[in-house]
Amino acid sequence: MTQRTSFLGALLLLTACGGQSDGLDQPVELTGQPVALDERLLLISGASRTGYLIDVVSSKPKAVATVVELPYGALRAERRREHDEALVICAGRRDSVEERAEPSTLAVIESDGDVRNYELGATPFDTLVQSDDGRFAVLYRDKEAGGRTLQNVNELVVVDLDRNPSDDDAVTSKTPEGLAHAFERALVSPELPIAGEMRRLLVLLSAAEITLFDLNHIEKRGTIVELGEGEGRMPKPTQVLFGEDAPVMYVRGDNANDVFVFRLEARTGDATLNDFRPTLNPLGAGQAPRDMALFGASDTPQVFVVGRSSEARSIDPRSGKTQVVTLPGPADHIRLFQGASPKDTQVKTRALVYGDDSTTLMFVDVDSVRERPDRSLESLQITQPVTSVIEIDRPNAVILTHAQGITLLDLEQRTATPIASNGQLEGALFDRKTERLWVATKADTWVGTLDLASGETGEVLLDSTVQNLVPFFDAGKLAIVHPSRIGYVTVLDTREPSRDRARSLRGFFVDGILDRGK
Amino acid sequence: MRLVAFSVSLFACIGLASAQSEPAPTAAPTAPAPAAYQPAVLNPPAAEPPPPSATTTAPAAQPAAPAAPNGHFPAYPRKDAPSSAEQADIVSGRAALLRDRRFTPQTVDTAEVEPPVRHGDPRARWTVALSLDSVFYTDVGYDLFDDDNVSTRLGVWAGYDIAELALRTTLAIELGFGAEAQEQGIWQGALRTQLESQTFSAGASLRYALFSWLDPQLRASTGITRIAFELESDDSNSFDDHALSGFGALSAGVLVHTPAQLLENRRGEFASLNIGLLIEGGYALRSSVNVDPTRKAADHAIPITEAELGELALSGPYVRSSVVVRF
Numbered sequence: 001m002t003q004r005t006s007f008l009g010a011l012l013l014l015t016a017c018g019g020q021s022d023g024l025d026q027p028v029e030l031t032g033q034p035v036a037l038d039e040r041l042l043l044i045s046g047a048s049r050t051g052y053l054i055d056v057v058s059s060k061p062k063a064v065a066t067v068v069e070l071p072y073g074a075l076r077a078e079r080r081r082e083h084d085e086a087l088v089i090c091a092g093r094r095d096s097v098e099e100r101a102e103p104s105t106l107a108v109i110e111s112d113g114d115v116r117n118y119e120l121g122a123t124p125f126d127t128l129v130q131s132d133d134g135r136f137a138v139l140y141r142d143k144e145a146g147g148r149t150l151q152n153v154n155e156l157v158v159v160d161l162d163r164n165p166s167d168d169d170a171v172t173s174k175t176p177e178g179l180a181h182a183f184e185r186a187l188v189s190p191e192l193p194i195a196g197e198m199r200r201l202l203v204l205l206s207a208a209e210i211t212l213f214d215l216n217h218i219e220k221r222g223t224i225v226e227l228g229e230g231e232g233r234m235p236k237p238t239q240v241l242f243g244e245d246a247p248v249m250y251v252r253g254d255n256a257n258d259v260f261v262f263r264l265e266a267r268t269g270d271a272t273l274n275d276f277r278p279t280l281n282p283l284g285a286g287q288a289p290r291d292m293a294l295f296g297a298s299d300t301p302q303v304f305v306v307g308r309s310s311e312a313r314s315i316d317p318r319s320g321k322t323q324v325v326t327l328p329g330p331a332d333h334i335r336l337f338q339g340a341s342p343k344d345t346q347v348k349t350r351a352l353v354y355g356d357d358s359t360t361l362m363f364v365d366v367d368s369v370r371e372r373p374d375r376s377l378e379s380l381q382i383t384q385p386v387t388s389v390i391e392i393d394r395p396n397a398v399i400l401t402h403a404q405g406i407t408l409l410d411l412e413q414r415t416a417t418p419i420a421s422n423g424q425l426e427g428a429l430f431d432r433k434t435e436r437l438w439v440a441t442k443a444d445t446w447v448g449t450l451d452l453a454s455g456e457t458g459e460v461l462l463d464s465t466v467q468n469l470v471p472f473f474d475a476g477k478l479a480i481v482h483p484s485r486i487g488y489v490t491v492l493d494t495r496e497p498s499r500d501r502a503r504s505l506r507g508f509f510v511d512g513i514l515d516r517g518k
Numbered sequence: 519m520r521l522v523a524f525s526v527s528l529f530a531c532i533g534l535a536s537a538q539s540e541p542a543p544t545a546a547p548t549a550p551a552p553a554a555y556q557p558a559v560l561n562p563p564a565a566e567p568p569p570p571s572a573t574t575t576a577p578a579a580q581p582a583a584p585a586a587p588n589g590h591f592p593a594y595p596r597k598d599a600p601s602s603a604e605q606a607d608i609v610s611g612r613a614a615l616l617r618d619r620r621f622t623p624q625t626v627d628t629a630e631v632e633p634p635v636r637h638g639d640p641r642a643r644w645t646v647a648l649s650l651d652s653v654f655y656t657d658v659g660y661d662l663f664d665d666d667n668v669s670t671r672l673g674v675w676a677g678y679d680i681a682e683l684a685l686r687t688t689l690a691i692e693l694g695f696g697a698e699a700q701e702q703g704i705w706q707g708a709l710r711t712q713l714e715s716q717t718f719s720a721g722a723s724l725r726y727a728l729f730s731w732l733d734p735q736l737r738a739s740t741g742i743t744r745i746a747f748e749l750e751s752d753d754s755n756s757f758d759d760h761a762l763s764g765f766g767a768l769s770a771g772v773l774v775h776t777p778a779q780l781l782e783n784r785r786g787e788f789a790s791l792n793i794g795l796l797i798e799g800g801y802a803l804r805s806s807v808n809v810d811p812t813r814k815a816a817d818h819a820i821p822i823t824e825a826e827l828g829e830l831a832l833s834g835p836y837v838r839s840s841v842v843v844r845f
Contacts, residue, residue: 024661027705048705063825463820485708485751490820499820507757507811507825510709510749514659514809514828 027485028509032076034470034481035086037111040066041470041479041489042086045509046074051088053113054508056491057475065487065508066113067516071105075126080161081134084111087161089139091124094148106137106159118165120157121173122148131188131200135162136215138186138202153182158202158218174213176222181207187240188215194247195266195276203249205237210251210262214274223274227253227260228282235260239291244298247276250317252292252305258282259292259303261317283320286311290332295349295366304366306331306353312362312377314369323369328379332356335389339396339412341365341378352398352411357385363414382407382416387425393432394452401428406439408452419450419457426466431473431494438478438494440466447480449497460497462490463504486510638789640778642844645677647796649840651696657831663713664700671698671715675840677723686727692739694719712748717741721767730777737798740766749811749827757811757824763832769800773842788845796840806831 031046039057044050051068055061073091080087085108092104104124108116125139140156154175163170176183183206191198194214202213204222212223227235235256242249247264261281268275285292287309294301303315312325335352341363348367354360365376384402392399396411404424408417423441430437437450443465449458464482471478476495482488487509493501651671660667673696681689696717703710721739728734743763750756775794782789809827 024704025706027708061823063823463822483753484755485705485753486749486755487825488755499818502820504820504822505825506755506822507827509825510827511825512828514657514662514830516828517658 028487030467030481031074033078034468034479035077035079036470036472036479037079037086038084039472039475040111041472041481042077042109043481043487044070044074044077044088046070046090049074051077051107051109052487052508053109053111054487054489054505056479056489056505057472057477061491061503061505063487063505063508064511067512068109068113068115070107070115071117072102073104073124074107076128077109078128078130080108080137081130081132083134083161085109087128087130087137089126089128091126092122104139106139108161116165118159118161118171120159120171123152123155123157124148125157127186129186129188131215132190135160136188136200136202137161138188140183140186154179156186156204158213158215172218174218174222176204176211176213176224178224179204179206179209179211181209183209183211184236185238189240189242189249192242192247192264193245194264203240205240207236208234210237210260210278212264212274212278214276217274220274221272223277225262225278225280227251227256227280241292241294243294243301246299248317249278250292250294250303252285252289254288257285257287257289259285259289259305259315281317283315283317284322285315286313286324289313290330291334293334293336293351295336304334304336304351304364306334308332312351312353312364312369314366323373325364325369325373325377327353327362327364327377329358329360329362330355331362333386333389335398336366337396337411341412342414343378344368350411352389352409354386359383359385361386361409361416363411378414380414380416383418388428390428390430390437392430392437392452393435397452399428399430399437401425401439406437406450408450417455421448427469429469429471429473429478431471431478433473433476434494436494436497438469438471440469440480442466447478447492447497458497460492460502461499462502464488464490484509633784635784636786637779638782638786640782640789641679642778642790642792643679645679645690645692645842645844647675647677647840647842649673649675649694649696649838651698651836651838653698653802653836654834655832656834659828659830660832662704662827663711664702669698669700671696671717673697673717675719679725683724688725688727690723690725692719692721692723692737694721694739694741708752710748710750710752712746712750714746715743717743717765719765719767725773731775731794733773733775735771735773735796735798737769737771737800738767739769740764743804743832745807745830745832747809747811747827755813757813759809759811761807761809763805763807765802765804765833767800767802767836769798769836769838771796771798771800771838775842775844791843791845794842794844796838796842798838798840799835800838801835802833804832806833 026048028045029047031044035042040053041056043052049070051070052065054065070088071090072093075089075091077086077088088107090105090107092102095101103122104120106118106120125141127140127142129138137159138156152175156174158172160170183204185205187203189201191200199214199216202215204211208227210225214220233255235253237251237253239252240249249262251260261283262278264276264278267277285305286307289305289307292303292305295304296302303317305313308330310327310330312327314323331353332355337350338347340347348365351364351366353362353364359382361380361382363378368376387401390399398409400407400409405421406419423444426440426442428439435452439448445462445465446459466480467483468481473494478492478494480490486507488506490502490504653669653671655667673694675692675694677690677692679688679690683689699714701712719739719741721737723735723737725733725735745763746760748758773794773796776792779789781791806829808829812824815822
């Protein structure tokens with residue numbers, strides 16, 4: 001009887017054991033945008049906590065992915081500047097009945113699949129900015145996003161990516177003290193010569209305030225500068241430009257008619273404070289300036305401003321002298337270029353100016369505004385409003401993208417060549433090597449090409465719809481990500497774009513799935 | 519579990535039946551049956567009247583007398599002895615009577631007489647069975663197809679006893695077929711996976727008749743399995759692949775069965791028929807298979823490279839339960 005009971009028990013035990021492996025319960029769902037490293041495509045899935053590195057550059061790519069385990073709550077990835085690495089923001093997770101809380105983390109994925117995780121604490125950061133050299137990453141939380149029961153809205157962390165995660169000073173948490181409003185945006189300056197030392201500043205933009213942290217001396221308290229505005233309005237800084245060779249910042253904001261010029265001068269005193277201090281100089285920029293640009297000598301730059309008041313202004317920051325040009329319509333964007341014009345063969349600084357919903361392109365001879373303001377403006381009508389401007393590798397030519405179609409614009413000749421499209425553009429990329437523009441239309445299985453050298457258009461039919469275009473132009477490849485549960489990418493040869501030269505890789509999300517965990 | 523309960527019930531029934539039916543002879547299948555056979559043929563029915571000469575020939579009513587020369591009739595000294603002619607008539611009459619009795623068959627009421635019991639050959643050489651295998655897959659890759667590590671394989675097999683190697687020890691050869699199918703959704707239903715297999719096997723078993731109702735046995739088998747995989751995503755992409763996997767298996771078990779001749783009828787039929795339950799435990803060593811699902815592409819499709827899912831190892835222990843009919 002005992003033996004029989006034992007046998008039946010063993011049989012029951014045998015049938016009861018098992019269970020689904022980790023990794024099979026959560027689906028792979030692409031999170032954020034794909035990232036192009038030098039030779040590998042990175043796709044991340046926050047739900048399954050996995051990243052996939054796929055080689056798309058080799059002559060015979062395989063549907064094989066290097067699977068990278070990510071921390072909890074991966075939100076988005078972007079390439080680390082000047083490095084063959086990707087940064088992934090992981091927001092962690094809160095406590096639950098089933099599982100413990102996990103901290104938010106910045107994961108650095110190297111091209112070979114190695115991962116460095118910088119733990120950031122309990123705050124679920126969701127926004128990342130980098131310094132131009134990729135050394136510093138600053139993470140903070142979008143004010144609009146939901147957070148914890150109690151949330152320090154001004155908390156941020158500075159990660160020195162040149163240090164190892166285990167180093168004490170790799171991650172520094174900061175909260176600007178004395179801010180009257182939560183900061184809304186952060187940015188990192190290029191290196192500036194401040195108080196005899198080349199250093200980068202962390203600049204926080206909040207309503208009526210600018211906060212400056214010295215990234216070379218992050219242990220010091222931040223410097224808060226209040227932006228004053230007449231008529232009781234509260235400026236909201238949105239745009240910051242930095243002088244090339246001088247420690248000067250130019251700040252433009254919504255709800256303000258001024259451009260604020262900060263000069264950073266050395267100071268001595270409390271060692272806990274920055275060793276510089278800003279002096280503030282507001283410049284009148286007309287009604288509601290929408291964009292600004294610097295031109296002229298790098299040590300004495302001039303400010304060019306356009307706005308919704310249908311005015312363009314050239315401002316000398318030192319003297320405050322301003323020259324105004326009346327535009328045919330409101331303007332929101334400036335694109336400076338050096339070149340001639342149909343009426344002037346001299347190469348000068350000129351500007352393409354356009355409004356968000358306007359079909360009028362305006363050309364302003366910026367250098368001539370002071371001398372001949374009445375003759376420094378030309379305009380050109382196009383068929384559709386401009387969505388974006390794509391820089392191409394041709395002198396004084398750009399490509400304007402529209403909701404449907406593109407326009408090849410010659411900035412010197414002031415001619416526009418429209419290229420129509422049969423669908424809404426999903427993305428447009430310019431390949432400098434082949435001088436070819438690549439576009440994809442939404443939910444379509446075609447990609448179109450425009451050869452700038454010959455003016456010929458072409459198209460390549462794909463076997464599935466386009467989700468993302470990811471350029472690997474240096475390697476002569478364009479990766480097209482298709483919507484798929486198991487991973488599906490088509491790699492086109494940018495030198496000879498055709499179906500015969502293309503190669504699709506499918507199933508790399510499930511590659512080796514039977515061997516995982518062995 | 520129902521199978522297990524059934525097995526236990528069958529085991530109990532078999533044990534009870536064997537206890538009630540003992541002792542049934544298991545040998546001398548052609549030996550004549552004892553007792554009831556001859557009287558049923560030779561004894562006249564009790565209700566039939568005696569023949570006319572019964573009063574004169576009944577030995578119990580007469581004193582002992584010397585035996586007649588022919589050994590059939592005693593010689594009595596008589597005062598009124600008949601004449602020679604009368605004696606001749608008597609002799610001829612008796613002869614006629616004997617002739618009548620010899621050649622006139624008696625009528626027997628067959629409705630009241632049991633037919634004779636004949637015994638057939640109790641040796642069962644053939645075996646057919648329905649089997650249910652619980653196969654334990656230890657490879658983590660199997661989780662792709664099934665939440666549990668235990669798969670159920672239904673099968674049939676047949677065997678034939680080819681030799682008695684020793685007393686009570688029998689060698690049999692077998693052929694079998696089994697099929698199993700697993701299907702599940704992974705990634706919260708985003709992918710559906712399916713694994714189907716058909717197994718063909720051949721083997722040999724060594725059986726020892728420990729008791730009339732219990733045979734321990736060893737089995738060695740080999741064969742091949744055709745394995746079909748399918749992977750389907752909810753965006754209507756479907757991939758499939760198939761592969762062949764050879765295997766060899768060793769197992770040990772016990773066959774609990776009804777004793778021989780328990781199911782035999784009076785005409786000696788079904789003497790060798792017995793039914794039973796065979797429980798085995800063993801290990802199957804299988805060659806691993808690579809799963810490389812592909813999808814048929816159109817002629818002008820962009821050349822495509824599909825992922826390889828990896829290697830699936832299907833070796834593992836198993837428990838086989840078979841309902842066996844032997845004859």
